[in-house]
Amino acid sequence: MKALVWHGTTDIRCDTVPDPQIEHPRDAIIKVTSCAICGSDLHLYNHFMPGMKNGDIVGHEFMGEVVDVGTDAKGALKVGDRVVVPFTIICGECDQCKRGNFSVCERTNRNGHIAAKAFGHTTAGLFGYTHLTGGYPGGQAEYVRVPFADKTHVKIPNGLTDEQVLFLGDIFPTGWQAAVQCDIEPTDTVAIWGAGPVGQMAIRSAILLGAKQVIAIDRVPERLDMARAGGAITINFDEESVIERLNELTNGKGPEKCIDSVGMEAHAAGTVDAMYDRVKQATMMETDRPHVLREMAYVCRPAGTLSIPGVYGGLLDKIPFGAIMNKGLTIRTGQTHVNRWTDDLLRRIEEGQIDPSFVITHTVPLDQGPDMYKVFRDKQDGCIKVVLKP
Amino acid sequence: MRYETERTRRRGHADTATDTLARGLGIFSIALGIAEVVAPRALARALGMKGQEGLIAGYGVREIATGIGILASKDPTPWIWGRVAGDGLDLATLATALEGRNPKKGNVGIAMAAVAGVTALDVYCAQTLSRESPTPLPPMQDYSDRTGYPGGIQQSHGAAKDFEVPRDFRTPEAMRPYAQPQASQRPTPSM
Ligand SMILES: NC(=O)c1ccc[n+]([C@@H]2O[C@H](COP(=O)([O-])OP(=O)(O)OC[C@H]3O[C@@H](n4cnc5c(N)ncnc54)[C@H](O)[C@@H]3O)[C@@H](O)[C@H]2O)c1
Ligand SMILES: [Zn+2]
Ligand SMILES: [Zn+2]
Numbered sequence: 001m002k003a004l005v006w007h008g009t010t011d012i013r014c015d016t017v018p019d020p021q022i023e024h025p026r027d028a029i030i031k032v033t034s035c036a037i038c039g040s041d042l043h044l045y046n047h048f049m050p051g052m053k054n055g056d057i058v059g060h061e062f063m064g065e066v067v068d069v070g071t072d073a074k075g076a077l078k079v080g081d082r083v084v085v086p087f088t089i090i091c092g093e094c095d096q097c098k099r100g101n102f103s104v105c106e107r108t109n110r111n112g113h114i115a116a117k118a119f120g121h122t123t124a125g126l127f128g129y130t131h132l133t134g135g136y137p138g139g140q141a142e143y144v145r146v147p148f149a150d151k152t153h154v155k156i157p158n159g160l161t162d163e164q165v166l167f168l169g170d171i172f173p174t175g176w177q178a179a180v181q182c183d184i185e186p187t188d189t190v191a192i193w194g195a196g197p198v199g200q201m202a203i204r205s206a207i208l209l210g211a212k213q214v215i216a217i218d219r220v221p222e223r224l225d226m227a228r229a230g231g232a233i234t235i236n237f238d239e240e241s242v243i244e245r246l247n248e249l250t251n252g253k254g255p256e257k258c259i260d261s262v263g264m265e266a267h268a269a270g271t272v273d274a275m276y277d278r279v280k281q282a283t284m285m286e287t288d289r290p291h292v293l294r295e296m297a298y299v300c301r302p303a304g305t306l307s308i309p310g311v312y313g314g315l316l317d318k319i320p321f322g323a324i325m326n327k328g329l330t331i332r333t334g335q336t337h338v339n340r341w342t343d344d345l346l347r348r349i350e351e352g353q354i355d356p357s358f359v360i361t362h363t364v365p366l367d368q369g370p371d372m373y374k375v376f377r378d379k380q381d382g383c384i385k386v387v388l389k390p
Numbered sequence: 391m392r393y394e395t396e397r398t399r400r401r402g403h404a405d406t407a408t409d410t411l412a413r414g415l416g417i418f419s420i421a422l423g424i425a426e427v428v429a430p431r432a433l434a435r436a437l438g439m440k441g442q443e444g445l446i447a448g449y450g451v452r453e454i455a456t457g458i459g460i461l462a463s464k465d466p467t468p469w470i471w472g473r474v475a476g477d478g479l480d481l482a483t484l485a486t487a488l489e490g491r492n493p494k495k496g497n498v499g500i501a502m503a504a505v506a507g508v509t510a511l512d513v514y515c516a517q518t519l520s521r522e523s524p525t526p527l528p529p530m531q532d533y534s535d536r537t538g539y540p541g542g543i544q545q546s547h548g549a550a551k552d553f554e555v556p557r558d559f560r561t562p563e564a565m566r567p568y569a570q571p572q573a574s575q576r577p578t579p580s581m
């Protein structure tokens with residue numbers, strides 16, 4: 001079959017690889033009908049995330065049709081079922097899964113010991129996302145083996161297009177959880193850094209949850225355009241001072257809720273801390289560039305919340321913890337507990353509260369995937385979200 | 391990565407030092423124009439051009455219009471060329487005041503030198519901008535209709551009010567009154 005394979009920094013190719021097989025009774029094989037490139041994939045493409053190996057199949061946002069089911073998954077799935085596969089692999093039985101903390105499932109990461117070395121404890125297995133999280137082959141491919149498939153799926157009724165439901169596997173619940181982490185009140189201003197796909201979903205989620213005012217921060221004109229379409233006030237961080245504008249828009253008090261949907265590769269418009277991060281990162285003294293985190297901690301209203309769906313990999317430097325501590329901020333973060341939200345979100349799509357397909361700007365065949373990584377990363381051609389068709 | 395700001399992207403080419411210069415010239419235009427409109431008599435006196443107050447004020451209006459054009463337009467190039475033409479007009483007008491009997495000839499000379507200096511800047515700026523313009527970026531995609539709300543934003547705003555934030559995702563109870571001072575139904579904590 002054809003699949004997008006990681007070979008090194010900015011080297012992803014469409015290769016022919018062996019078809020996946022059932023390896024365990026709880027497995028299923030899915031024929032992928034649509035998959036997407038996620039901002040998290042860019043961290044692999046740019047090789048900011050450690051733990052990739054030459055030959056790994058990437059992709060963790062995908063859906064398709066069940067074509068083979070292991071004996072233990074037969075009760076839950078049958079051949080022909082149409083499913084979205086969450087990027088977090090879940091067992092459904094461990095303590096964490098029972099609490100709905102699916103992204104820290106204790107059982108699905110077959111390299112749990114490596115994760116435990118890096119993070120203190122294991123986290124869930126993820127598709128196409130480094131050997132730290134199990135090294136499971138990803139979904140930018142014609143077929144995927146889904147481990148723990150009896151739990152790791154969302155069944156999709158007929159009548160909805162792939163485009164409407166595909167993002168239930170990652171960015172929609174991610175934007176949603178980011179907003180839920182804010183526990184939004186009708187009086188709240190929610191400021192969202194990053195108007196990429198996750199930011200766009202967070203904007204819509206905050207609106208659905210009834211925020212008084214939503215503010216989006218980015219510098220890419222098309223993304224700001226789309227953010228405004230979703231009901232956000234926008235700030236271009238290349239042209240305006242983010243902190244000044246946010247204070248202006250909140251009578252000097254700062255936003256109650258701040259969402260970081262940028263993550264470890266934040267850019268900054270020529271600030272001192274940004275240059276500092278670049279140097280430290282280049283000399284391997286720091287793994288991430290936490291410019292957005294610093295800004296959020298500084299501008300957030302006292303007793304407010306920092307919600308962090310943006311991905312960080314390792315050690316961060318010069319975090320103004322004094323501001324966080326003295327202002328009594330709450331920090332909420334994590335990989336998304338996808339299945340915790342999907343039933344509810346599927347209903348909201350069916351009821352027409354939201355149609356996540358608005359974010360798609362490019363749809364191309366799978367073999368053009370490698371080029372699209374570059375287009376997406378460099379935000380060329382108005383690119384916001386790429387869907388690949390195997 | 392080639393990146394552009396919203397403003398320059400809409401104008402069609404990446405931002406450069408020349409764009410900054412253009413904006414500076416725009417501001418200069420407006421400042422000079424205001425001086426000409428507000429104090430034409432003083433200027434006329436200083437240059438020995440009594441009787442030409444109307445003309446000076448007219449030039450002031452021209453300067454202000456050009457300045458606004460430079461600052462407000464997507465592409466300042468034609469407006470900067472407009473400044474070059476205006477500079478020519480200014481120089482020609484000043485030249486008429488150079489005739490032998492004008493006691494303020496010295497001042498006129500200084501004014502002409504100043505205008506010539508600005509003219510050089512204008513020509514440089516206009517030429518550089520013209521050179522940059524032939525390779526415009528592709529037009530910006532228009533996503534202003536990509537709301538994501540099939541029934542419109544009015545209908546979706548607050549549509550998820552039925553959603554109950556899970557207990558483990560709620561703001562710690564002790565912080566609520568501080569975090570949401572406006573919500574009147576919350577009990578005020580005792581001091
Ligand atoms: N928690 C999860 O489970 C989860 C799931 C999906 C994605 N993510 C993460 O969310 C983040 C965003 O994903 P995406 O798909 O939207 O990616 P993206 O790279 O397309 O979007 C990031 C956006 O941030 C903007 N940006 C950069 N620096 C900024 C700054 N200083 N201030 C404001 N904006 C800035 C960029 O211009 C870009 O538009 C990534 O870190 C990704 O790994 C997390
Ligand atoms: Zn993702
Ligand atoms: Zn589990």
